[in-house]
Amino acid sequence: MKYVDEFRRGDVARGLAARIAEAVQPGRSYRLMEFCGGHTHAIARYGLTGLLPAAVQLIHGPGCPVCVLPIGRIDSAIELALQHGAIVCSYGDCLRVPASNKLSLYKARALGGDVRMVYSTADALQIARDNPTRQVVFFAIGFETTTPPTALALKTARAEGLRNFSVFCNHVLTPPAMQHLLAAGDAVQLDGFIGPSHVSTVIGSAPYQAVADAYAKPVVIAGFEPLDVLQSVLMLVERINRGEAGVATQFTRAVTTDGNATARAVVAETLVLRPTFEWRGLGQVPQSALAIHPDYADFDAELRFGLPYRHVPDHRACECAAILRGQKQPQDCKVFGIVCTPDNPLGSCMVSSEGACAAHYHYGRFTAPQEQPA
Amino acid sequence: MSHYPRKLDLAHGRIDMTHGSGGRAMAQLVDELFAPAFRNDYLAQGNDQAILPPPGGRLAIATDSHVISPLFFPGGDIGSLAVHGTVNDLAMGGATPLYLSAGFILEEGLPLADLKRIVDSMAAAARDAGVRIVTGDTKVVERGHGDGVYISTTGIGVVADGVQLCGSQARPGDAILVSGTLGEHGMAVMSQRENLGFASPIVSDSAALHTLAAALMAASPGLRLMRDPTRGGLATTLNEIARQSGVGMQLQEDAIPLQPAVRAACEFLGLDPLYVANEGKLIAVCPAAEADAALAALRAHPLGRHAANIGQVVADPHHFVRVRTPFGGERLLDWLAGEMLPRIC
Numbered sequence: 001m002k003y004v005d006e007f008r009r010g011d012v013a014r015g016l017a018a019r020i021a022e023a024v025q026p027g028r029s030y031r032l033m034e035f036c037g038g039h040t041h042a043i044a045r046y047g048l049t050g051l052l053p054a055a056v057q058l059i060h061g062p063g064c065p066v067c068v069l070p071i072g073r074i075d076s077a078i079e080l081a082l083q084h085g086a087i088v089c090s091y092g093d094c095l096r097v098p099a100s101n102k103l104s105l106y107k108a109r110a111l112g113g114d115v116r117m118v119y120s121t122a123d124a125l126q127i128a129r130d131n132p133t134r135q136v137v138f139f140a141i142g143f144e145t146t147t148p149p150t151a152l153a154l155k156t157a158r159a160e161g162l163r164n165f166s167v168f169c170n171h172v173l174t175p176p177a178m179q180h181l182l183a184a185g186d187a188v189q190l191d192g193f194i195g196p197s198h199v200s201t202v203i204g205s206a207p208y209q210a211v212a213d214a215y216a217k218p219v220v221i222a223g224f225e226p227l228d229v230l231q232s233v234l235m236l237v238e239r240i241n242r243g244e245a246g247v248a249t250q251f252t253r254a255v256t257t258d259g260n261a262t263a264r265a266v267v268a269e270t271l272v273l274r275p276t277f278e279w280r281g282l283g284q285v286p287q288s289a290l291a292i293h294p295d296y297a298d299f300d301a302e303l304r305f306g307l308p309y310r311h312v313p314d315h316r317a318c319e320c321a322a323i324l325r326g327q328k329q330p331q332d333c334k335v336f337g338i339v340c341t342p343d344n345p346l347g348s349c350m351v352s353s354e355g356a357c358a359a360h361y362h363y364g365r366f367t368a369p370q371e372q373p374a
Numbered sequence: 375m376s377h378y379p380r381k382l383d384l385a386h387g388r389i390d391m392t393h394g395s396g397g398r399a400m401a402q403l404v405d406e407l408f409a410p411a412f413r414n415d416y417l418a419q420g421n422d423q424a425i426l427p428p429p430g431g432r433l434a435i436a437t438d439s440h441v442i443s444p445l446f447f448p449g450g451d452i453g454s455l456a457v458h459g460t461v462n463d464l465a466m467g468g469a470t471p472l473y474l475s476a477g478f479i480l481e482e483g484l485p486l487a488d489l490k491r492i493v494d495s496m497a498a499a500a501r502d503a504g505v506r507i508v509t510g511d512t513k514v515v516e517r518g519h520g521d522g523v524y525i526s527t528t529g530i531g532v533v534a535d536g537v538q539l540c541g542s543q544a545r546p547g548d549a550i551l552v553s554g555t556l557g558e559h560g561m562a563v564m565s566q567r568e569n570l571g572f573a574s575p576i577v578s579d580s581a582a583l584h585t586l587a588a589a590l591m592a593a594s595p596g597l598r599l600m601r602d603p604t605r606g607g608l609a610t611t612l613n614e615i616a617r618q619s620g621v622g623m624q625l626q627e628d629a630i631p632l633q634p635a636v637r638a639a640c641e642f643l644g645l646d647p648l649y650v651a652n653e654g655k656l657i658a659v660c661p662a663a664e665a666d667a668a669l670a671a672l673r674a675h676p677l678g679r680h681a682a683n684i685g686q687v688v689a690d691p692h693h694f695v696r697v698r699t700p701f702g703g704e705r706l707l708d709w710l711a712g713e714m715l716p717r718i719c
Contacts, residue, residue, distance in 0.1 A: 001637050010700040047703020226701060342711030363705040 007225030008046070016230040017051040023237045030056040032236055033326055034194040035178065037064030037354025038224040044359035046226040056233060059188065059326040060356035062177055062281055063196060065142040066093045067324060067348040067355045070278045071312035073170050074099035077139045080168065081105070081113030084305050086135040089124035092117045093352040094141055098345055100312050105139075121153035128157070128165035137301045138167045145198040147171045147290065148263035151270040154296045168301035169292050172277065174199050175207045176288035181325060182215045184282075188326040192236040194229065195221035197251055204259030208247045216245040223251040270296050278311060280348055281324025320347035323356050330357040337361055382406045387486040394480065394514025407490060408510060411497040416473070416508035424508035426473060429532040434469035436460055437528040443521050445488065448562045449578030450653075452525055453496030458580050458653055459604070460529040461503050465584035466600040466656065468539045468591055469531030471503060476510040476527050481520035492523060503582035505529065531584075537591065543598035544619035548687040549665035551658045553586060553672050554579070554680040556608055557636040560650035565639065576635050581654030586677045590656075593671030594664040601657045607649040609707045611657055612695045622690020625697045625707065629684045649710050659687060 024030065034040055040060050043049060049058060062068050074097050081088040088105065095105045095117060109115040114134075118124050121138055128136035140150040150167060157165045174196050181187060195208055200221045212219045218239035222232035232250040239248070249255050270293050277289030292300040301307065314320060318340070319333035330336050330349070340346035342358050349355035353362065382402060392399035409417065416424040438459040445452045457474065464471045476496070480489065500507050562578040583602060591597055603611040608630070616623055632647055640647045654677060660668045665683055672678030685697075695707040 001634055001641065004637075004641060008700065010702055013701045045705060046699050046701050047705050048701070050703050051701065342708075358711075362708045362711075365706060 004225070007223070007227045009227065012227055013051060013230055016227065016234055020056065020230070020234050020237055021053045023234060023241065024053050024055045025241055028055065028240070029191060030237055030240055031059055031189055031191045032056065032194055032233060033059045033061045033181070033190050033192075034229070035061035035063040035174065036196050036199070036224070037067065037352060038197055039194055039222065039229055040064065040356055040359050041354050042224055042226050042229055044363035047363070048226055048229055049364075051230070052233065056237065058194075059190065060323065060329075061193075061326060062181070062279065062324040063143065063174065063199075064349070064352050064354040064356070065146070066097050066352045067320065068172060068177075068279045068281060069094070069097065069141055069170060069348065070280045071099050071314070072278070072310045074105065075310065075312060076307045077105060077168060078103055078108045078113065079307065080137050080301065080305060081108050081115050082111060084135065085114075086137045086305070087114045087116060087127060087131060088137050088139055089116050089118045089127055090139040091119075091141065091146075094139060096345065097348050097351050121149045125153055125156055125162065125165060128162050132164060134164060136165050138165070139170070140167050141170045143172060143174050143196070143199045144202045147267050147271065148202060148260070151266040154270040154292065154299050155266065157299050158296060163298075166299045166301040166304050167292060168307070169271065169290060171271065171290040172279065173288050173290070174203070175211055176285055177279065177282065178208070179211045179214070180282055180285045180288065182211065182217070184325070186325075186327070190217065190326070191240050192217055193219040194232050194236065195219045195247070197222060197224045197228070197255075200249075200251065200255040200259065202260050202263050204257050205247050205249050205255055206257050212245050212247050218245050219247045221247065221249040221251050221255050223254070269293065279324075280314070281321040315346045318347035320349045320357075323349050330360040333357070337365060377405070378402045382486060384486050384490050389480045389482055389484040389486065389489065389514055391482055391514055391516070394512060400512065403512065407486070407493055408512070411493045412500070412507040412510070414506040414508065416506060424473070426508065426530075429472070429530075431535060432533045434464050434467050434531040434533050435528065436463035437526065438463060439524065439526040441521060441524050442563065444563070444566050445492065445522050447566045447578055448576065449558070450580035451492055451495050452523060453492035453494070454499040455580050455653060456525040456527045457496055457499035457503060457505070458582050460527040461505060461582045461584060462602045462653075462656075464529045464531035465582070465587040466539070466602055467531075467533060468537035468587065468600070469533045469584075470588075471505045471529055471531040471582075471584055473530045474500060474505050474507045474527050476507050476525060478510070478512040479520055479524040479526075480512060480514045481522050482514060482517040484522050489523065496525075499582065503584065539597060539599050541599050541601065541615050541618040542620075544615055544621050544659045544687045545598065546621060546687050546689040547662050548598060548659050549662050549668075549683050550612070550623060550625065550685045550687065551660065551665065551668060551672065551681060551683055552603075552608065552631065553583075553656045553658070553678040554654075555631040555633045555636065556603070556652055556655060557632065557640065557647035557650035559653040560607070561636050561639045561647075564643070574635055574639055576633070576639060579652055579654035581677055583654065583656050583677065586672065586675045587656065589671045589675050589678075590658055590668055594658075594660045594668040596661040596664050597668070598659040598661070603652050603655060603657055605651050606710045607647070607651060608657065609646070609648045609695065610710050612707065613693075613709045615657075615659065616690075616693040616695055619687070620693065622688045622693055623685060623695040624688045625685035625695065627697045628700045629682055631680045631682045648707060662686065
């Protein structure tokens with residue numbers, strides 16, 4: 001497959017791995033956080049950890065859209081479906097995230113809620129057009145990658161006067177989360193970031209500069225293909241050796257300094273910064289999420305349905321919070337693979353294939369020989 | 375056909391509740407639509423059951439329900455699928471398929487033209503596979519209570535003496551073969567779903583596998599087992615075999631045959647083709663010494679031209695199916711968890 005196979009070549013991977021092994025300096029640690037779930041998935045899917053020298057440690061970050069969504073937000077989406085009788089449209093991964101009372105959007109559907117999986121906001125708009133007598137809510141989640149389509153849906157709904165459509169906005173922002181991770185009192189020791197891929201196609205590489213400068217860390221924006229990740233690791237190792245901070249881009253085929261101006265403009269027109277937002281694992285993070293712009297208040301599901309936000313604590317045994325902060329690995333969690341499995345997830349990291357726990361469970365758990373057979 | 379004042383309107387008519395009432399409308403549907411298509415001596419007996427001659431060996435029986443949306447897709451439809459699915463379940467046990475029963479759940483409002491097309495396709499698939507549809511049933515449910523039509527088929531076949539295939543017989547060292555490129559059925563169906571709307575040249579692989587299975591059995595006398603990797607794809611089927619046989623598996627990812635269009639469509643949607651359904655492929659496990667002959671027999675058959683040896687059975691108390699990636703890394707090919715969902719980012 002053209003433009004894909006080139007980025008998955010084993011011979012090139014081995015060449016890069018050899019160069020990384022050569023570049024690594026004795027006595028130095030290279031603790032690299034891959035921010036995005038897309039990277040976590042690629043690392044697990046292609047067995048990249050096994051190609052790296054022991055000195056290079058990859059630490060999973062919080063960049064998995066469904067993983068960082070707090071339980072209270074899923075509860076609200078379920079409430080929209082069950083109590084308000086709305087058609088709730090959501091991206092597929094969201095449906096299985098465990099919420100309060102042993103519910104999920106999937107289980108809400110089995111209880112009679114009208115929950116529909118969509119592939120794009122255009123599908124949600126079409127559902128609203130097709131069901132003029134029903135309230136249709138798009139459950140908007142994700143980082144800057146999925147934000148422009150939500151923004152466009154708001155514009156379209158307003159232009160068409162689609163009164164039965166609204167958006168329950170939960171979009172979150174990457175740079176504030178990186179800063180929060182580095183600033184936290186219990187911050188995990190990091191030597192560099194494998195920076196977001198698709199997110200950066202929208203926002204560009206510039207927004208990471210402030211974080212990189214403030215904490216003197218190198219950030220290398222990396223594509224999601226396995227060779228992208230390996231090349232970025234090499235770039236980070238070289239920068240760490242030179243003591244060089246700042247932002248560099250490996251994913252040059254898609255990322256520019258300023259990103260996609262059209263997409264950023266439509267987001268700026270329809271969405272505004274929230275003063276603070278709860279992230280699963282990270283807690284309240286200031287200026288880290290978007291709400292619907294007052295000009296589009298008519299399409300804001302939180303206002304239309306008067307949704308109150310309630311904080312809901314994680315399951316006691318679940319280590320998702322520490323895993324999302326990079327402090328623990330999935331296998332450090334007592335319930336990993338025993339009570340918490342992809343079929344019956346306790347925590348959000350076990351849900352999406354981009355979640356650290358699900359990625360390790362699906363692709364890597366044979367590397368932990370102490371586990372009991374399933 | 376003179377019992378009915380007017381013939382069924384197969385061009386513009388639709389299923390209504392009277393077609394399931396047990397009355398004259400139902401009889402007419404059977405007489406004018408089902409019976410002529412499936413015509414055979416046993417069905418012609420016109421009784422509540424088909425009485426069949428004694429079979430020449432052990433009986434195999436398999437049942438399969440078909441609930442596919444859309445009803446028509448590139449490479450087939452629910453009718454041909456309902457035949458192939460059950461024929462293949464029989465064939466994977468080494469049986470020669472002989473007879474099918476067919477139960478239809480029809481939704482009020484289904485165009486008779488669609489039903490006719492499905493029934494004709496089913497009849498053609500049965501004819502090609504050399505099986506006869508000898509008994510059947512139709513029910514009608516109210517509009518909104520079904521997806522147009524559901525078809526449940528049960529098949530009977532006969533297993534020759536000495537044939538002993540079983541999912542528990544894989545042994546460390548055995549070779550794992552697949553009969554061709556994977557994932558075409560699932561991706562052909564998915565490409566037709568209205569909310570995906572991507573154009574693709576992918577055609578379902580839906581086909582009856584019993585002649586391919588017979589060729590394989592002739593070439594590999596020590597054949598351990600065959601399975602058709604339908605729902606859940608190759609990954610799920612291999613995990614089932616690994617658990618049933620109490621073994622592990624080691625695959626070579628670059629040996630697994632995939633059409634470029636399937637790889638591209640899966641890439642596009644964030645799906646793994648190894649979890650995507652097939653309806654015309656088989657997986658075989660055979661002793662390593664017979665692998666070359668088995669592979670040659672598969673490749674000599676029109677349905678097995680792209681057959682490949684994809685790995686081997688290994689001893690593993692965890693029953694893991696592992697895949698060596700072209701990178702030289704290794705990953706687990708796990709059971710499918712929940713429903714296969716596209717990734718967000």
